[in-house]
Amino acid sequence: MELAFVIEKFILITVVFALSLVVAMYSTLAERKIAAFLQDRVGPNRAGPGGMFQPLADGAKMFFKEEIIPEQSNKFLFIAGPSLAILTACIGSAVIPWGDTIAIAGRIVDLQVTDINVGILYIFGVVSLGVYGVMIGGWASNNKFSLMGAIRAASQNISYEIPMGLSIIALLLVTNTLSLKEITAQQHGWHWNVWYQPLGFLLFMICSFAETNRTPFDLPECETELVGGYHTEYSSMKLGFYLFAEYINMFISSAVMATLYFGGYNYPGMDWVNNMLGPLWGPLVGVAVLFLKIFAFIFFFMWVRWTVPRFRYDQLMNLGWKVLIPLAIANIVITGIWITISDRI
Amino acid sequence: MESLTNKKKVLQQKPMNFWERLYLPAIFQGMAITFMHMFKKKETIFYPEVKREFSENWRGLHSLKRDEEGRERCTACGLCALACPAEAITMIAAERKKEEAHLYREEKYASVYEINMLRCIFCGLCEEACPKEAIYLDGNIVESNYLRQDFIYGKDKLVEAPFKAS
Amino acid sequence: MTLSLFYLVAFLSIFFSLLVIFSKNPVHSILYLIITFFTFTIHYILLNAQFLAIVNFIVYMGAILVLFLFVLMLLNLNKDSEPLKSNLLKIIGVIGGMCLLVTLVGSTKALHLSDPVILQAQNLGLVKNLGKVLFSEFLLPFEVSSILLLSAMVGAVLLAKREPNNA
Numbered sequence: 108m109e110l111a112f113v114i115e116k117f118i119l120i121t122v123v124f125a126l127s128l129v130v131a132m133y134s135t136l137a138e139r140k141i142a143a144f145l146q147d148r149v150g151p152n153r154a155g156p157g158g159m160f161q162p163l164a165d166g167a168k169m170f171f172k173e174e175i176i177p178e179q180s181n182k183f184l185f186i187a188g189p190s191l192a193i194l195t196a197c198i199g200s201a202v203i204p205w206g207d208t209i210a211i212a213g214r215i216v217d218l219q220v221t222d223i224n225v226g227i228l229y230i231f232g233v234v235s236l237g238v239y240g241v242m243i244g245g246w247a248s249n250n251k252f253s254l255m256g257a258i259r260a261a262s263q264n265i266s267y268e269i270p271m272g273l274s275i276i277a278l279l280l281v282t283n284t285l286s287l288k289e290i291t292a293q294q295h296g297w298h299w300n301v302w303y304q305p306l307g308f309l310l311f312m313i314c315s316f317a318e319t320n321r322t323p324f325d326l327p328e329c330e331t332e333l334v335g336g337y338h339t340e341y342s343s344m345k346l347g348f349y350l351f352a353e354y355i356n357m358f359i360s361s362a363v364m365a366t367l368y369f370g371g372y373n374y375p376g377m378d379w380v381n382n383m384l385g386p387l388w389g390p391l392v393g394v395a396v397l398f399l400k401i402f403a404f405i406f407f408f409m410w411v412r413w414t415v416p417r418f419r420y421d422q423l424m425n426l427g428w429k430v431l432i433p434l435a436i437a438n439i440v441i442t443g444i445w446i447t448i449s450d451r452i
Numbered sequence: 453m454e455s456l457t458n459k460k461k462v463l464q465q466k467p468m469n470f471w472e473r474l475y476l477p478a479i480f481q482g483m484a485i486t487f488m489h490m491f492k493k494k495e496t497i498f499y500p501e502v503k504r505e506f507s508e509n510w511r512g513l514h515s516l517k518r519d520e521e522g523r524e525r526c527t528a529c530g531l532c533a534l535a536c537p538a539e540a541i542t543m544i545a546a547e548r549k550k551e552e553a554h555l556y557r558e559e560k561y562a563s564v565y566e567i568n569m570l571r572c573i574f575c576g577l578c579e580e581a582c583p584k585e586a587i588y589l590d591g592n593i594v595e596s597n598y599l600r601q602d603f604i605y606g607k608d609k610l611v612e613a614p615f616k617a618s
Numbered sequence: 619m620t621l622s623l624f625y626l627v628a629f630l631s632i633f634f635s636l637l638v639i640f641s642k643n644p645v646h647s648i649l650y651l652i653i654t655f656f657t658f659t660i661h662y663i664l665l666n667a668q669f670l671a672i673v674n675f676i677v678y679m680g681a682i683l684v685l686f687l688f689v690l691m692l693l694n695l696n697k698d699s700e701p702l703k704s705n706l707l708k709i710i711g712v713i714g715g716m717c718l719l720v721t722l723v724g725s726t727k728a729l730h731l732s733d734p735v736i737l738q739a740q741n742l743g744l745v746k747n748l749g750k751v752l753f754s755e756f757l758l759p760f761e762v763s764s765i766l767l768l769s770a771m772v773g774a775v776l777l778a779k780r781e782p783n784n785a
Contacts, residue, residue: 144489144490145486145487145489145490146489147489147492147493147494147495148494148495148496149494149496184649223668224668224744224745225668225669225672225745228669228672228673228676229672231676232672232675232676232679232680234680235676235679235680235681235684236675236679236680238680238684239652239684239687242684242687242688242691243649245691246645246687246691254691257691258688258691258692261684261685261687261688261691262688264684265681265684265685265688268680268681285745410483410486410487411483413486414479414482414483414485414486415479415482415483
């Protein structure tokens, strides 16, 4: 059993890892394509049919660019920054349940790398670590703009972690568990948490925009004010790592949002489909549904990016501390009252 | 101060109501607008395959014209160089020899005629200044190059190809 | 296996905490402190205290040290030498450290290390059990500590917010 278990987990980790990299890779293409569509253009279409190989071309370009490490920088930390960024981006996928259990050749396989009973908090922790890559890289560059970007990233992430955590607390009042597997299982069919926590979902989504440094919260790399923000001094694949980490983060937070609020692999009529297709193909349809939700969220991220302009810094802080945190606390109180009343009745 | 015209409009900003202060309706409105743009006609022209037509008053590369007998019209008077606001045109005049009468229309011609395409602003003043109707900006766009010196176009590039027929 | 893992992690945490003290550059100090806290997280996991581990991870590594780093990043990168302390300060520091060492040794002797502490409930560290204990047995200290935090917060706001006519 032990060996089979290890092999099973190894395959699962490899698949999840490869998938998140591929999704992130094609997110770069999707970003450019969607930006183009929203602006009445066609986007990259020269590399391969419809621009299919554009991410490969971009990656190859990044690899062959000249590698520059500034003279006055802290060499070790300068390299550690992008490595940390991509590391923290990748490890978040470990606790997300990608699908229900499937039966292959008499074995019950769980489509989740690990089900720790503090799953949500783990993701929350990984997200809060994500800022280190940006901070260390920005500081080690020894450049004013990078430092400004790093400082902005730090204060922004700390500020938006609080409403994010508070909105998760309201969700926990509803679900009574921290395990992502159980949370997903509770949302069977159409009982998605977003119906019970609409305000919580809105807060969580805004905060995840801020945590992934996406427009309108991309102040750490704000080109118009800070040249390139924290990655001003970066070139070649180290820059590529930073950009790539952003897309992986986007993928992971889309997956988290889909899992926490939009039912993960659950969809209306799943029982009927599972009965029709049996224990192998039924859950795989669920996986496809989850990925559909994730792609919808990624599209939403990009759609917002090409619609809403960037916040000013004081607006960002005002929104975080004076609007989102009180709203999140109010959400907790409302949820608590509602649960107490519905328990009495 | 009293305004001289009555075109001035004093803009009065009303305090925003609740929904405006919420910003969310405005954001959703904007997102709806950008979403509609996804289905609009794409404006892209696929350049090397499809070329956009030049307008009628387009001014492109210069060409030095020939007359009906295939002789160069330019007489190196220097009016174009004088008119040029960017000082892009230089020329060296030379006297026509007996046997060159079929090459140049006037007795004086430009042995060297250079236009620096990096300086040229394509204003068309040379075209207007020319008394001999020798220079026209009727060409294409200037081709790209790696070296600055390659943008100095001499007579080899400027003079119109000689007529083939007759 | 668990014991050797413990020794490895314990060695790492002591090693990195020493590096925190000895590194000249304050930013490096903070980065070593982050690694030290990470080894603490591993300790908690080894003790089956998942909730504490993850809270340590989020609060200390993810929030408090980010703030530390935030402050220290405003220092100049190129100056890693701090001004020398006077001899008097050094002597006072040595005496203070020795006092702390004596107290620690004395207290460990007084505690009778020989009888091993046995964990009553194996799963005490899990969220459900921890929450039940916190909200029944230790309700009063829990609420008192929340008041303490609130007063600290109000105090910080008061300090940060100057009176309008003074500014």
